[in-house]
Amino acid sequence: MLKIMIIGATSTIAQETARFFATEGAEFFLVGIPADKLALIKDDLVARGAKRAEIYEADLTDFDKHPQIIESAVQAMGSIDAVLIAHGTLGNQKAAEASVEVALKEINLNLLSNISLLTLLANYFEKQRRGCIAVISSVAGDRGRGSNYVYGTAKAGTTTFMQGLRNRLAKSGVAVVTIKPGLVDTPMTADIKKNFLFSDPATVGKAIYLGMKKGKDTVYAPWFWRYIMAIIIHIPEFIFKKMSL
Amino acid sequence: MTTPLNRLKQYKSWGRYPTVEHKAIHQIHWRSDLPDVNQFEETVLPYGYGRSYGDSCLNEGGILLDTSYMQQFMVFDAEQGLVRCEAGVSLEQVLEVIVPCGWFLPVTPGTKFVSIGGAIANDVHGKNHHRAGTFGCHVTQFELVRSDGTYICSPTENAELFRATIGGLGLTGIITWAEFKLKRIPSPLIDQEKIRFANLDEFFAISAEMDQRFEYLMSWSDCLSGGDSMGRGIFMAGNFYDPPLGAEPSTKKLKPFVPFDLPSIALNTLSVKAFNAVLYRVPLGKRVRSIVHYEPFYYPLDAINNWYRLYGKRGFLQYQLVVPFEGDNEPIREVYRRIAQSGEGSFLVVLKAFGDIVSPGMMSFPMPGVTLALDFAFNGEKTLKLLDELDMIVREAKGRVYPAKDARMSPENFRAYYPQWEEFAHYIDPKFSSSFWRRVTASANGQ
Ligand SMILES: Cc1cc2nc3c(=O)[nH]c(=O)nc-3n(C[C@H](O)[C@H](O)[C@H](O)COP(=O)(O)OP(=O)(O)OC[C@H]3O[C@@H](n4cnc5c(N)ncnc54)[C@H](O)[C@@H]3O)c2cc1C
Numbered sequence: 001m002l003k004i005m006i007i008g009a010t011s012t013i014a015q016e017t018a019r020f021f022a023t024e025g026a027e028f029f030l031v032g033i034p035a036d037k038l039a040l041i042k043d044d045l046v047a048r049g050a051k052r053a054e055i056y057e058a059d060l061t062d063f064d065k066h067p068q069i070i071e072s073a074v075q076a077m078g079s080i081d082a083v084l085i086a087h088g089t090l091g092n093q094k095a096a097e098a099s100v101e102v103a104l105k106e107i108n109l110n111l112l113s114n115i116s117l118l119t120l121l122a123n124y125f126e127k128q129r130r131g132c133i134a135v136i137s138s139v140a141g142d143r144g145r146g147s148n149y150v151y152g153t154a155k156a157g158t159t160t161f162m163q164g165l166r167n168r169l170a171k172s173g174v175a176v177v178t179i180k181p182g183l184v185d186t187p188m189t190a191d192i193k194k195n196f197l198f199s200d201p202a203t204v205g206k207a208i209y210l211g212m213k214k215g216k217d218t219v220y221a222p223w224f225w226r227y228i229m230a231i232i233i234h235i236p237e238f239i240f241k242k243m244s245l
Numbered sequence: 246m247t248t249p250l251n252r253l254k255q256y257k258s259w260g261r262y263p264t265v266e267h268k269a270i271h272q273i274h275w276r277s278d279l280p281d282v283n284q285f286e287e288t289v290l291p292y293g294y295g296r297s298y299g300d301s302c303l304n305e306g307g308i309l310l311d312t313s314y315m316q317q318f319m320v321f322d323a324e325q326g327l328v329r330c331e332a333g334v335s336l337e338q339v340l341e342v343i344v345p346c347g348w349f350l351p352v353t354p355g356t357k358f359v360s361i362g363g364a365i366a367n368d369v370h371g372k373n374h375h376r377a378g379t380f381g382c383h384v385t386q387f388e389l390v391r392s393d394g395t396y397i398c399s400p401t402e403n404a405e406l407f408r409a410t411i412g413g414l415g416l417t418g419i420i421t422w423a424e425f426k427l428k429r430i431p432s433p434l435i436d437q438e439k440i441r442f443a444n445l446d447e448f449f450a451i452s453a454e455m456d457q458r459f460e461y462l463m464s465w466s467d468c469l470s471g472g473d474s475m476g477r478g479i480f481m482a483g484n485f486y487d488p489p490l491g492a493e494p495s496t497k498k499l500k501p502f503v504p505f506d507l508p509s510i511a512l513n514t515l516s517v518k519a520f521n522a523v524l525y526r527v528p529l530g531k532r533v534r535s536i537v538h539y540e541p542f543y544y545p546l547d548a549i550n551n552w553y554r555l556y557g558k559r560g561f562l563q564y565q566l567v568v569p570f571e572g573d574n575e576p577i578r579e580v581y582r583r584i585a586q587s588g589e590g591s592f593l594v595v596l597k598a599f600g601d602i603v604s605p606g607m608m609s610f611p612m613p614g615v616t617l618a619l620d621f622a623f624n625g626e627k628t629l630k631l632l633d634e635l636d637m638i639v640r641e642a643k644g645r646v647y648p649a650k651d652a653r654m655s656p657e658n659f660r661a662y663y664p665q666w667e668e669f670a671h672y673i674d675p676k677f678s679s680s681f682w683r684r685v686t687a688s689a690n691g692q
Contacts, residue, residue, distance in 0.1 A: 012274070023341070036277060040317055047318035047330070048342055187274045 001051055003077045005029040007060065007069075007117060008087025010037045012186035013136060015044070016205025017084060017212075022050040029073040029080070030055045032087060060087050061109055063116045070120050082132040082212055083121055085114060088154075090188045096150040103150050110154030115161055122165055125174040133169075134177035134212050135162055139220070142180070142229045145245040166217060175215030179208050182225040197228075256309055260298035261560030262623050262652055265305035265680055272311045276331055276421040280310070282392050288678035291415045293360030294335065297367065298563040299652030301414050301681040310419060312362050318342065319422060326427035327385070332362030332420045348427040349485070349539070351383035355595075357544050362420045367649040368412035368606040372461040372483075372543070375600030379611055380425070381411035382604055387423035392676040400605060409672035412606030414648060416673045416682055431487035435461070435542045438482045439533045445476035445578060452480075452598050460484050461542070466596040468584045468619065475581050478596060486536050562652060564632055565618040567599060567611060568644035576642035577615050580635055584619070587631045594619045607669050610647045618650070629653055648681060659685035 004021055006014050009030035018028060022045040030038050030053060038055035045053045054076050058069050073080055088110045096103040114135060125131045140148055141155030159178055166176035183189065183198045204221040211219035220226040235243070257264050268287050271280055282289050290304035291312050303309075315333035322328075323346045328339060336350060337357040343349065354369040363369075368381040377383070386399035389410055396418075398407035410417045438459070442448045448464065455462055459482035466478030540547075568576045594617055601613040621628050636658045639646060645662040646654050660666055666686070673682075 037275060040275070040277065040319075043319050044317040047321040047328075187272075190272055 002026040003081045005073045005080050005083040007031045007085045011086040012201045013204050014086035016201045017208040018045055019048055020209035022048040025049055025051045027051050028053040029077055031058050031069055033057055060113045066116050066120055085135040091151050093148045106150045107154050111157040114158050126172045129172045132175040132212050136179045139180045139182050139225050139229050143233055177211050177216055179219045181221045258298055258302050259296050263300055265303050267309050268306055270309050270311055272314050274314045276315055279390050282676045290679045291419050293363035294358050296359050298650040301648050303680040305680045329424035331422050333360050335360055343427055344433050349430045351428050352377050352380040353543055356547055361423050365411055366415045368604055368609040370611050372463045375456050376460050378602030379604040381606045383426045385424045388421045389418040390421055391418035391674045408605050408607045409669055412609040416677045418674050430485045433539050434486040435483040435537050435539055436486040437535050437537050440480040441529050443477050444474050455482055463597045466594050468594050471585050483542055560623050562621045562623055563650035565647035565650045566639045566644055567614045567616040568642040569614040576638050579638050583634055589621055589628055589631045656685050656688050
């Protein structure tokens, strides 16, 4: 059975994805905060069919601890077949505009922590010569917009990093999957008024599950965001800059 | 793995009547992060998947606590057949987890898009009421979070709160998780039999015999034909299919049920055709047997998403009554006559005999007798008047009307149907209220 490490396991999208793997009897190593919520997720996955779930509490902005997280996972599970990195915050764009500190904090959590983890994981999987690395990036990284470009920058950086990693690890038979969810109805977006573009986290979770199983390169979730973003990317900048987005 | 909800949630009820404005919606994502309801100025009401038809899941001007995001399982004991899960888990999700292990829900309503919290708060019933009672009969314990604290409730612990919360319309607190017993099944298939009955007399004659033979039983009946064929219809009965050893049929190869088994869309030509099609397929006096998957057997309507839209913007009213068995069941006949006369008729109605298993729920709807569920497109006063007339028949017969499907019964009738309401009111959390509750207790409070 698949052995899956989930980093940022309390994320709603990560939980939904994990439920699909659980019905197949997968084994989990769940990383994140806080421990009591990880414990709730563990019980949920086991009840839904997971063969086993281990939890590991870790603050992901503590980069020094990253090697230890991965070592603990390998030790507990024997090996890792797939990893899903799902932590992150939507942040507050206005606050980030007003404060360098806030902006850098966003970048730290949503980009630098990914780079740190991915660097370590890439070396692990490269040696193992098989497996799957999946990261939840965002459509927000496809083009910078006034309303959330700090978040968008972190996601664009993640997407580009993943692209390079994919190119490097293709030789080793490791799948590198960039996931770009659109608008999803999760606690992260609780304060945003829902419209028809919002998707159910279960729908997104299923797209991620299938994308990881098939080792896809980029997964837009749901699929129609691929076309929305294709249009958005092609709007000429002299028009785009005047739009309120 | 979670039920795709109506994610553009509009926080309406299934019948789209009435529609009300709420002050705020508060989503609950973790059972460990419940809001302290004392922080709100207004009253609160839990809201599951909004599959109640009328106003029992609405709280005009107040706050809805959306519990549908709480979707974690806690325990699935595949040996003993027991599930403990959060209140927002849907019946669909429970089935996904338990059916592959040879278990089924002890009781299920006609849709699987219902939360466990909602199933308890309305103490829902299904086609096996005569054998298994209501959902509440199978609940072993749950956690109830009230404005004054958290209570574990079971038949032996906080037993009064347990009884008040089953069928308690969300007024006694937030159910955060619940534990319930499952039913063993030999396969996910149903050995189904359809039998036609020519009128109500035949219905009652066959019903007693069918109750003995079948665990799951309901019928569709035609509300528009009068005279000798008044109440004609068709029984749909079934038991879980026990495949003979070595001859396990593949579920995949089975045809997806009679395609005509459409919902009871009132006065819709489609449903007239559908009904005739089913009726003529089954010759009088003959039994037509087939093996079908449980999905189309229990949940024929779930295949049609958002079917309430078929009724358009004005919405529709559901009406479900039960009247005790008595003599030649004159009240039921009177109901049929009244509907036929009014021309408002729900073309198809669901007709079933309830059994005598008593639910622990204080305010539970089912009682031994005949139940009838109808839907009516909302045509203003005319529709309301007809339902008031039906109320009088039910009241005289000492029956009840189902709150989960009600948007209009009068306070007087409510109190006649549920004389225990005053006892129940002691257990209502003072921070909780609903549009339904304010409506049916209006004059009683001197408002
Ligand atoms: C197609 C269809 C077929 C149906 N068939 C049947 C049937 O055969 N038999 C039957 O009995 N019913 C039937 N119903 C009605 C339905 O089963 C009930 O209305 C059910 O309670 C709806 O559950 P819900 O999760 O949508 O809850 P909602 O409708 O959102 O809420 C129902 C009540 O539960 C309360 N509630 C919800 N969650 C909680 C919680 N966590 N804690 C405390 N209170 C809570 C609410 O406050 C409200 O009072 C049917 C409905 C439909 C649409």
